[in-house]
Amino acid sequence: MTLENHSMAWGWLKLLCVTIIATLVFEHSQLDVRISELFYNNGHWLLEKGAQPYAFIFYDLPKALLIILAVYLIAILIIKYRQSRLNAIALNRNKLNLSKPSHNKLDKFLLPLPIREIGYLLLVLAIVPATIATLKGVTHVSCPNDLVIFGGELPYLNLWQNIVAATPAKCFPAAHASAGFSLYGLAFLPTLKKHRYQILKIVTLLGWSMGLYKMLFGDHFFSHTLVSMLLSLTIACALATLFFKDSIKAKAKSASKKHADTATSLLGTETSST
Numbered sequence: 287m288t289l290e291n292h293s294m295a296w297g298w299l300k301l302l303c304v305t306i307i308a309t310l311v312f313e314h315s316q317l318d319v320r321i322s323e324l325f326y327n328n329g330h331w332l333l334e335k336g337a338q339p340y341a342f343i344f345y346d347l348p349k350a351l352l353i354i355l356a357v358y359l360i361a362i363l364i365i366k367y368r369q370s371r372l373n374a375i376a377l378n379r380n381k382l383n384l385s386k387p388s389h390n391k392l393d394k395f396l397l398p399l400p401i402r403e404i405g406y407l408l409l410v411l412a413i414v415p416a417t418i419a420t421l422k423g424v425t426h427v428s429c430p431n432d433l434v435i436f437g438g439e440l441p442y443l444n445l446w447q448n449i450v451a452a453t454p455a456k457c458f459p460a461a462h463a464s465a466g467f468s469l470y471g472l473a474f475l476p477t478l479k480k481h482r483y484q485i486l487k488i489v490t491l492l493g494w495s496m497g498l499y500k501m502l503f504g505d506h507f508f509s510h511t512l513v514s515m516l517l518s519l520t521i522a523c524a525l526a527t528l529f530f531k532d533s534i535k536a537k538a539k540s541a542s543k544k545h546a547d548t549a550t551s552l553l554g555t556e557t558s559s560t
Contacts, residue, residue, distance in 0.1 A: 298524035305516040312509035313444045321508040322430045325501060329437055333502035344499035345462065348492070352465050356411050362397055363404045370401065403475045406529040410471030413525070414518045418464040421517075425449060427458030431504030459514035460506045463497035467518035474526035490515070 312318055325332045333340060397404065426448045432438040432455060443451065445458070466489065472478060473485040497511030 298520050298527060301516060301520040301523055305513060305520055308509065308516060309445065309513055312507075312512070313446075318430075318507035318509050319435065319442070322436065322501065322504065326430075326436055326504065331431065331503040333499075335503040335505070337503075340499060344496055348466060348496055349462075352411070352468075356408065359397075359404055359408050359411070362399075363401065363408065366401050366404070399475065399477055402529060403477055406525060407471045407475065409529075410522050410525055411468045414468035414470075414521050415461060415464050417521060418459050418461050418514055418517065421459055422456040422461060425458045426451065426453045426455050427510075428453065428455040429457040429505050430507055432457075436504055457506060458510050459517060460497050460500065460510040461514075462500055463493045463506075463511045464514045464518055466493035466496045467515050468522075469493075470519050470522040471525070474522055474530075476530055493518070 399407075425445060427445060428438075428440045428443070428448065430436045430438075432440045433442050434440065435442055440453065440455070448455070448458075469489045469492065470486070473482045473489065478485065493515055494511065497506065497514065500506045501508065501511065
């Protein structure tokens with residue numbers, strides 16, 4: 287297996303370790319509090335919760351667009367699945383002209399992605415927010431604006447103390463930002479491989495803009511968004527390894543064969559020259 291394929295296969299485990307380390311670092315330091323203090327002055331946060339047009343731009347609009355994207359992907363998945371079934375039936379009946387592929391009026395509205403990649407992307411869009419939401423219900427971490435140090439009523443506790451206390455608080459990790467970070471799934475699609483780093487940059491910017499918006503009025507600490515980002519990357523990478531493991535193996539075999547052929551060719555050249 288080549289270095290790139292090996293990195294892809296075990297990347298999710300490395301990301302999980304980084305996520306755990308980041309959580310521990312922020313839990314045993316005052317970094318979160320110091321960062322949130324930058325957004326809190328004289329008993330007021332820099333931004334009022336629900337203030338417009340910020341709420342629409344950074345909360346309502348991204349949420350609506352992601353829902354529309356999910357519905358669009360489901361529709362594409364259904365259409366492509368039906369097309370593949372119809373083509374298979376036609377082929378079995380010897381009615382498909384292979385020299386002239388059939389075209390559908392809807393084709394121009396469909397993403398040029400295989401069914402497997404669309405299914406993977408939908409799964410990432412669903413599992414990432416669901417995982418974050420589940421963790422929020424387990425960790426019981428308070429939001430900054432609920433804490434005494436920021437004008438609230440609750441004491442500042444570390445993660446373990448919050449879990450033991452089982453308060454009704456649900457602020458860690460950041461759920462709203464995770465919806466944006468769930469688009470990391472796009473970066474792991476084999477079809478979009480050449481655009482991977484551009485996608486990573488854009489999705490990171492989107493997720494952090496959504497996370498920073500919530501930080502400005504004390505709904506989240508910095509670590510809440512950071513862990514949400516790392517966990518989203520971990521899930522997207524793990525699912526990609528599961529979904530595309532055959533293509534990873536195929537690339538590894540192809541690379542091995544290419545190296546073997548190159549070695550054989552060089553050996554043959556050296557033998558003929560002697």
